Amino acid sequence: MKKKIRFYQSINTKIVFVIVLLLVFALQLIGANFTTQIERQLVANFQEDRQVQMSFLESAILPLLELEANNTEDNEVDPVQEINSLLADFSGSGITDLQVVNDDLVVVGTSDSTQQNIIGQLSDDVDLRQALFTESTVPRQVIDPVTNNRRWKVVEPVFSDADDGQFLGAILMESNIESVYAQISQITWIFLQSSAVAIILSLVLANMVSRALTKPIKEMQIQTRQIADGDYSGTLKVYGEDELGQLAGLINDLSDDVAEAQESIDAERRRLNSVLTHMTDGVVATDRRGKIIIINDMAQTMLERTDEEAIGENLLSVLNVEEEITLRTILEKQDDVLVNASEGGVATLLRASFSLIQRESGFISGIVCVLHDVTEQERIDEERKQFVSNVSHELRTSLTSMRSYIEALADGAWEDPELAPRFLEVTQNETDRMIRMIQDLLHLSRIDSGKSSLELEIVDITEMLDHVLNRFDMLIHSAEYETRNYRIHKELLREAIFVEVDPDRMIQVLDNIMNNAIKYSPDGGTITGRMQKTDDAVIISISDEGMGIPKADLNKIFTRFYRVDRARSRAMGGSGLGLAISKEVVEQHGGRIWAESKEGKGTTFYLSLPYVPFEEEDEWV
CATH class of the missing domain: 3.30.450.20 (PAS domain)
Structure with a gap:
């Protein structure tokens, strides 16, 4: 799943941010140094200019102060008037105030025409007193309390040219330095504007450089995502021989290698899935x-x-x-x-x-x-065990019975004219029973091994069923069944139904079913033989009115040696193989055999066989 990258998280933004941040940092350093240097230079120039003016003014006022210090009345020049006139002419050019005091700190001149009343008064200026006491220049910056502008104030002591260097007075000069700072502010503003333009241009250039760097990276990102999604068809464009170009080439090689490996894996997976599926x-x-x-x-x-x-x-x-x-x-x-x-x-x-x-x-x-x-394997194994057990039991029962009678005959019963014939008859019946069972087993063995072949003929199944029912009808009226009152009812079709069967095998199947019906029918019971016809099969059903088969045993009755009631079946002479043989024979003919039963009401066996439709054109010509 692709995770959306926020704007501030992208490499492009980070590169632009770093470049602009470095530029701003550099501009800050340059600007701070530049502004400081400019400020120092301008202020120094301003101070030097004022010092030059102060020196010029000092040289002009020195003789006047000497005259004022001598205080001779015959002087042709009034020093105070000359000083004031000189100060009035000298004011301007940024100079806001000029004052001259004598050695007693009495004001003898001022450039401010509105403050002429302070002439002759003692000055209370602290800087003048400091210059008097220290006899040195006192420069400092002050704030005008009225305009709140910055001013440069210089107090220069004046000494005579004599060897003693007598202190004659001092000159106070105040000039407006605000213009210098205004000039600095203007220069700073111009620098900021230039910096802003530089930052904007750097943003554009940094974005262009960043895109040039991140474009191959984005293409690599898209290509690697396609590789992760299973699409190996894309190819990265190599823009140069630098690290990104080499990385793009390696990703292209990786895509080809992964595509080949994935094809191999997919082929193996399909092969494995096919093997697992089948x-x-x-x-x-x-x-x-x-x-x-x-x-x-x-x-x-x-x-x-x-x-x-x-x-x-x-x-x-x-x-x-x-x-x-x-x-x-x-x-x-x-x-x-x-x-x-x-x-x-x-x-x-x-x-x-x-x-x-x-x-x-x-x-x-x-x-x-x-x-x-292993269900079938276990079932076959269990059937094999059951088969061996049943065969062993059947043979042991017959052999035990025969041995008992033979031993009795050997012990002298053969001399008894009544017992000897009966013992020999039982021995003969048991022998016949074992022979029939062995023949049935051989028959099943041939069917299982595929060696049992059918002698197929096209016969009228209606006539065959009628023949079998008539034969059993004669049997139930013979002396053998004179104690039983059975009845056979027929519901046959009135038309000939031709079926391709082995007559002997099919009669054997019908005989097995009829024998079971007679064995398990009660005295006075009716055995019914019916026929039905569908589009492609004829269905034969034989019903009795016996005790029926439990529902749990109904699907097992065609199993070899299976008996619902073992004691009764063995007493009636059954081997448990008749229905199993019947099922194999019917299925050999492409038919089906099944049974329906209700306990206490009787059982119906059904045979479904494919038949050959008979038309007049099929008659002999």
Whole structure:
């Protein structure tokens, strides 16, 4: 999933920000140094100019102060008037105030025409007193209390040219330095404007440079995202031989390598999926914690779990063997486990075989479980055991009976004219029974091995059924059944139905069904033979009014040696193979045999056989 990058998080913004920040930082340093230097230079120039003016004024006022200090009345020049006249002429050019005091700090001249009244008065200026006491120049910057402007104030003591250097007085000069600071402010403002323009231009240039740097990176980002999404068709443009160009070339090579590797992986995955899909065994793979991560179609069918229901579940819980084994047992022994399951509602038995998925380091990263359906194998094994048991029982019963009678005959019963014939008859009947059973077994063996061939003929099945029913009708009226009152009822079709069958085998099937019907019909019962015709099959049904077959046993009656009531069947001389042979013979003919029964009301056996439609054109010409 692509995560949206905020504006301030992008490399482009960061590069622009860093460049502009560096520029601003540089401008700050340059501006601070430039402004400070300009301020110092301008202020120094201003002070030098005022010092020059002060020196010129001092040289002009010195003789006048000497005259004023001598205080001779015959002087042709009035020094105070001359000083005031000189100060009035000298004011201007930024000079706001000029005052001259004598050695007694009495004001003898001022340039301010509005303050002429202070002439002759003692000055209270602190800086004048300091200059008097220190006999040195006192320069400093003051604030005009009226205009709140900055002024440069200089107090210069005046000494005579004589050797003694007598202190004659002092000159006070105040000039407006605000213009200098205004000039500095203007220069600073111009610098700020220029800096702003430089910053704007740097933003544009930095953005262009940043885009030139980040454009290949964005293209690499898009290409790598496409590679991550499985699209390897794109190719990065190499803009140069620098580090980004080399990186773009490496990404192109990586894309080709990953595409080839992915194709190989996809081919292997398709091959594996095909193998897993078409396997007759179920395959389940888990992670190292036993959680299912892969389950093929056959395993889903065997376990009756969909892919969504199984993925993420615990293997042992899905196999329903949590109470029998643990995951640790599987990791240590990997023994096979029999799993009871159901497939389509039918109980099945699965053999689960386990193997570990291990790395070269020995780390176990998962388990593979292979499920093999052994239901049929177990059923065949159980049938084989049951078959051997039944055959052994049948033969042992007959042989035991024969041995008993033969021993009796050997002990002298052969001399008894009444017992000897009866004993020999029983021995003969048991021998015949064993021969019939062996013949039935040989017949089933030939069918199982595919060596039983049919001698097919096109016969009228209506006539064949009528013949079999008539024969049994004569049998039930013979001396053998004179104590029983059976009746055979026929509901046959009135038309000929031609079926391609082996007459001997089909008569054997009908005889087996009729024999069972007579055996299990009560005295006075009716045996009914019916025929029905569909579009492509003829259905024969034989019903009796016997005790019926329980519903639980109905689908097992065609199993070899299976008997609903073993004691009664054996007493009636059955071997348990007749219906099994009948089923095999009918299926050999492409038909189907089944039974319906209600306990206490009787049983109906059905035979469905494909028939050959007969038309007049089919007659002999």
